[in-house]
Amino acid sequence: xxxxxxxxxxxxxxxxxxxxxxxxxxxxxxxxxxxxxxxxxxxxxxxxxxxxxxxxxxxxxxxxxxxxxxxxxxxxxxxxxxxxxxxxxxxxxxxxxxxxxxxxxxxxxx
Amino acid sequence: xxxxxxxxxxxxxxxxxxxxxxxxxxxxxxxxxxxxxxxxxxxxxxxxxxxxxxxxxxxxxxxxxxxxxxxxxxxxxxxxxxxxxxxxxxxxxxxxxxxxxxxxxxxxxxxxxxxxx
Numbered sequence: 086x087x088x089x090x091x092x093x094x095x096x097x098x099x100x101x102x103x104x105x106x107x108x109x110x111x112x113x114x115x116x117x118x119x120x121x122x123x124x125x126x127x128x129x130x131x132x133x134x135x136x137x138x139x140x141x142x143x144x145x146x147x148x149x150x151x152x153x154x155x156x157x158x159x160x161x162x163x164x165x166x167x168x169x170x171x172x173x174x175x176x177x178x179x180x181x182x183x184x185x186x187x188x189x190x191x192x193x194x195x
Numbered sequence: 196x197x198x199x200x201x202x203x204x205x206x207x208x209x210x211x212x213x214x215x216x217x218x219x220x221x222x223x224x225x226x227x228x229x230x231x232x233x234x235x236x237x238x239x240x241x242x243x244x245x246x247x248x249x250x251x252x253x254x255x256x257x258x259x260x261x262x263x264x265x266x267x268x269x270x271x272x273x274x275x276x277x278x279x280x281x282x283x284x285x286x287x288x289x290x291x292x293x294x295x296x297x298x299x300x301x302x303x304x305x306x307x308x309x310x311x312x
Contacts, residue, residue, distance in 0.1 A: 119299075
């Protein structure tokens with residue numbers, strides 16, 4: 086099993102709809118979880134971090150964490166064309182190393 | 196003002212050469228990192244420094260040598276460049292080191308695209 090796994094996509098979502106991005110991780114002792122957005126040719130940009138089970142909302146973004154299922158997700162409400170990017174899930178393992186997933190390409194259809 | 200800056204943005208060089216990439220952050224962070232993103236966009240940590248001290252050293256060929264003259268700077272020197280070194284190298288910083296806190300939001304520089312011919 087890969088340490089941090091994401092569907093590579095592309096995930097195509099109509100403008101205005103909810104985009105749902107998923108990530109699973111293998112280290113059960115992981116404590117910190119991050120979502121980064123990366124536009125083509127640009128650097129990763131942190132958009133959400135989550136540390137405890139449940140939901141965390143910030144504007145149109147909601148991160149969801151379920152440690153029992155080793156699952157973290159990112160929901161983007163009212164998707165905009167500017168949300169089209171690759172979304173990287175990052176997990177800080179119990180040994181304090183941060184592992185990135187390979188990212189999910191999101192394409193918002195105008 | 197640029198928070199994390201890297202130079203150069205592009206670097207094209209021949210196999211066997213030695214090159215350096217520089218990184219500076221003006222965020223007042225204690226911890227800096229080097230990441231490599233390959234052609235498949237996989238982002239992998241190489242090194243981490245906290246206040247000039249090396250704290251993470253992943254399985255990276257010893258041709259790669261980081262140097263931190265002060266906590267605001269972390270440079271990467273690469274000896275005897277190989278074709279497989281072609282990638283985008285990102286510098287990043289965070290307020291606290293990974294081992295000290297859960298709150299390790301990292302801020303990335305713009306990247307240096309290295310092409311080895």
